[in-house]
Amino acid sequence: MIGAIEKQKFAHALVYILNRDSAARLTISSPLEAHKSYTLVYAMVGMDVGFENPLFASIELSYEEVDKDPQAEPPQKMLTLYEMDLGLNHVTRKFADAVDHSAHALIAVPGGVDGPSGVLVCCENCLVYKKQGHPDVVCAIPRRLEMAQEKGLLIVAHATHKLKDFFFFLIQSEYGDLYKVTLTHDEDLVSEVQVKYFDTVPLSNALCVLKTGFLFAAAEFGNHALYQFQGIGTDEEDPMCTSSHPHGAQALVAFKPRALKNLMLYDEMPSLSPIIDMKVLDATGEGKPQLYAMCGRGPRASLRVLRHGLAVTEMAVSELPGKPNAVWTVKATMDSEYDRYIVVSFVDVTLVLSIGDTVEEVLDSGFLATAPSLLIQLMADDSYVQVHPTGIRHLLPRRTNEWRVPGQKRIVTAAANERQVVIALSGGEILYFEIDESHTLNEVAKRDMNYEVLCIAAGVPAVPAVPVCCGLAALAPTWNRKPRGAASPREPAASVLHGRGRWVTFA
Incomplete structure (x- = not known):
């Protein structure tokens, strides 16, 4: 389902059905329209409903009355569910429920055999679990100790990670703090939501948890980062707030940001965003001008120098047993596109390395290894x-x-x-x-x-x-x-x- 904030006084939503033909080629159907006039769309997400008809959740606000009468009552934000009836090939508005006016993001909860389904509605200072026919479950979000009580806390990015027996969410606040969100549920009934402080990383536009144990954070400012998980937030001393707190959404649980504990910075992807100012000049007298760019914001600000040339990407690193005298790369055949071996000659031996996803020593290449080459x-x-x-x-x-x-x-x-x-x-x-x-x-x-x-x-x-x-x-x-x-x-x-x-x- 693809939606727009507003298009010609309509909440513009299009549903496409993807299939495969007899040749296993991907086919896309004609769009099914689900428009609603005088409506703004704040967020939209596809829900996990197993093998039932697809459901889509949307945070909407109808401004029709205010548009006609400026003195009318302020409109109410609504959580609306749209169902795609595969039998009738039609999209219907199935359910709508009021949400807090600060609601700004939706997170789909795993369903089917993996979880209770539904959505988490991200509101200012709290999360709300919602599902049709299920009572709301509200949990406050821990906040920094130095934050003013009247200051609101918003969620800017999130990621879902499913393991064999359970799942959890990582959400990030506008300050860069990461929280681990877990649900306590019995089949389709959710009894508790827990939000625990996880780590603090630079502010991200998007988060992605990889099955190989890494977290990629697409930074809003500065370099993007790849983190390796060192833990999944099982330390009981970390600040945590639950939906069973007597103050509910008004609960105050404070923490102090600390150095990374559950994550370790593994790699970075250079990014110039945002470029605040830039000059083109040959400041070093090289004969060709360089690009000098002021990038980033606050403590992540930097001065970048760009030169014309071809970038080199490091693919693998292999420690050598000594100082080599010569090195060759050879293909498998004359028609091969890539090299097959790296042959390194030392004073008294020859080392043969195979080139693939990794660079590894091979002993059955046929080359004489007991003499220099x-x-x-x-x-x-x-x-x-x-x-x-x-x-x-x-x-x-x-x-x-x-x-x-x-x-x-x-x-x-x-x-x-x-x-x-x-x-x-x-x-x-x-x-x-x-x-x-x-x-x-x-x-x-x-x-x-x-x-x-x-x-x-x-x-x-x-x-x-x-x-x-x-x-x-x-x-x-x-x-x-x-x-x-x-x-x-x-x-x-x-x-x-x-x-x-x-x-x-x-x-």
């Missing part, structure tokens, strides 16, 4: 190549091939593309491998550079060598044994990069 590459046939100091491991879907370094030599550096692998051995020897049609990594050629090789880049491999020369050779289906060119950097190269037809060395 010099290169990890996904090949065109969806196989993996791992280069380590004593050889090359080629990981295929159903087998693993191993190539060992001859003699006492070791691999010092390596480079690869989707079909070719180049390694440099100690002593200045370079070996070139290709993947053939049978998915085998074959040694095609080798060359002695006569210098110790520092780094290699694949594409057209460039081999910086000591003392200060850089040689270029062509990687074609056949190895070109003649150098294509040479460069003499001032210092021994630390790395080399090929891009857009040019070679760049980094000393």
Whole structure:
């Protein structure tokens, strides 16, 4: 049911019926109108009635008499129930009862097998349980010790949490105080309402309790917050007021706000609301202007600095056993959209982490974990190549091939593309491998550079060598044994990069 405060002198309400067709697609019916002239709608909520015809509760005020005669008596707010008759496909006004003029919000009470149904009407300083054919149950709301007695207390946000055997409500006052509301009931009969001080958080526009044990508070000012439950308000020392209090709605139960006890701040979502003032200038001399915004209100006010760029979201954090030497990310196949593994190389071992909802170590990836890795590459046939100091491991879907370094030599550096692998051995020897049609990594050629090789880049491999020369050779289906060119950097190269037809060395 969708309602408006007022539309053309009508309390405008539309009811839509949602179904699914034979293909399980969601369908929405034509709206059923339930209008009433000269009426204001303050709040509206769908009630939990199990499998009976849907009921909707609304706080309304009819101003027809006042509109015609300004001297007439002030109008009375009413709690009105609308029933959607599924058999007749019609909306009827089923029930109406007077409520306090300060009534401003409605909270649906679980029904069916979960609770007694009905609604909680939020009024100034108190809550009222209402249900057709049920006596009203009124409970005062605890208030801060420093609040003046004549000052009213309103509810601005609420959330319902249902557990296996019981349910409770969290409501928030205009001061940010949270209260836990519980009902004592025997089937459909409610005998008592209890309101207990729970915690104090920044003022929220909406609250949502998650089944995973978290509370999300969409803040009215400043950052939104995600809290983790540390308790559900079972401490008997917390201030509490019940409907059985002899003073009823006039009962005064005071408390002092305290630090969080039942909630723990877990995360925050940045929010600039509201921006009071903003300037655009390059105050730091970066060459591009920054946005300086005054945000928030009162103790939550802040100065925010915004810069142009792409935001980075931290997805997972994993502690490492030592200082890594290199890190690679590889996909499952060439066509995969996301990476599958994070491979981290240390001084003497290799760590393989799987990427999913969490980042976890895997032991059955096929990569050699007892040696450091010099290169990890996904090949065109969806196989993996791992280069380590004593050889090359080629990981295929159903087998693993191993190539060992001859003699006492070791691999010092390596480079690869989707079909070719180049390694440099100690002593200045370079070996070139290709993947053939049978998915085998074959040694095609080798060359002695006569210098110790520092780094290699694949594409057209460039081999910086000591003392200060850089040689270029062509990687074609056949190895070109003649150098294509040479460069003499001032210092021994630390790395080399090929891009857009040019070679760049980094000393």
